[in-house]
Amino acid sequence: MTGRKTIIALGLVFMTGLQGLTGCGSPSSVSGGQTVAEQQETKELVYESSMELSYAENFSVDYYEGGYKVLTTMDGTKILTVPEDQEIPEGIEDDTIILREPVSNLYLVSSGVMDMFDKIDAIDTLSFSSQKADGWYIESAKKAMEEGSLVYAGKYSKPDYELLVSGNCSLAIENTMIQHTPKVIEMLSDFDIPTLIEYSSYENEPLGRMEWVKFFGALTGREEEAEQIFGEQEQIVEKILQENQADKTGKEQQTVAFFYITSNGLAQVRKSTDYLAKMIEMAGGSYIFDNLTEESSSRSTVSMQLEDFYDGAKDADYLIYNSTIDGGVKSIDELIDKFPLLADFRAVQNGHVWCTTNDMYQQSMSIGYMIRDIHSMLTGADESQMQYLFSLK
16 A cells, blocks of 8 residues: 555544544543553452353453453454443553444454354444355345445455444454455554454364354453353254264264365365364264364365265265365256266165255355255255255156
8 A cells, every 4th residue: 555545544543543542432542531550440350250261262262350451363353342431451462452332443354254243243343344246145235235334344455444443343253264364454453453363164163163253252241142052052952962872873874065166177075174064073974084084274165076075975874065166966867967976876876865955155154054954965854944955856
């Protein structure tokens, strides 16, 4: 950013700093009129308790006297939320992100998190989105953008810095893709916009990914809503696991292949350790590719030649085609057009071919429903009750 654009942006940063000193919501803002001497007289944080987590391992939330909270992620990032009637305590580490409650003006880049904000009724804390309105399957997000309360501020690799600064953005919530563009983090920091990377995708358990709703519930002051929505999904999964345990009568588990045919003619499948493979197991099935680990790669997917996919998946009992990338297919014939040898697959010959709905990946708070759909597929339950899977004819 050079010339007149730089001058404008720096001017906006200066104005944002002045607003912060008058209590208008800068990431490190303090209450209006508070002097340095008064800050020094404030007390240190006094620990009360920590949030109980059942599955998630990559974040923590600690509660302190006076309503203060400290949210920590696996990379060491700390966020201190300060109640609007309280002062900033002393002894806070320099790199701690300080947010004044009620938290607002967030820039949501991690699209998988939007469903969490939706389910805990926290869309109003978001002001900026990395997706345009037509990119959302979540109706409340689409509506907010159409009404103008949520605006497009550029994708993760090219945010609109001037818009973020002029809109007093308090925090950018990123996923791990931002690690490929460290310059963006530096630029955001230069404009006094802190960055939080959410690591829900690093959780080993499907329910651990979903338990991140409690992190954002704490961030936005909606812990009760987060506990409720998470508990509902957890109960669905527990019921399925109980049914699976009761149905174990020595019969062999049915195998499932979850895949997508790329535009360059490869089969993209999930690693054996991926959460989708674990969801299939929790639903009562067995993921067909049980030896795909590739420990050296952080990716959750593996691309293989179609011949290798044929050898590994031709005897799978069920096929699930991932429609979230290419929009999906509407029939078995359309799927076979992508890869003619699919006609030889056992699942195709038996009519056990399914497709995901396009919105599956944005529905991060529906893991329980997704596991139930896979369970219903395996048990031959009524398809009309499914939400994220449909059969191909």
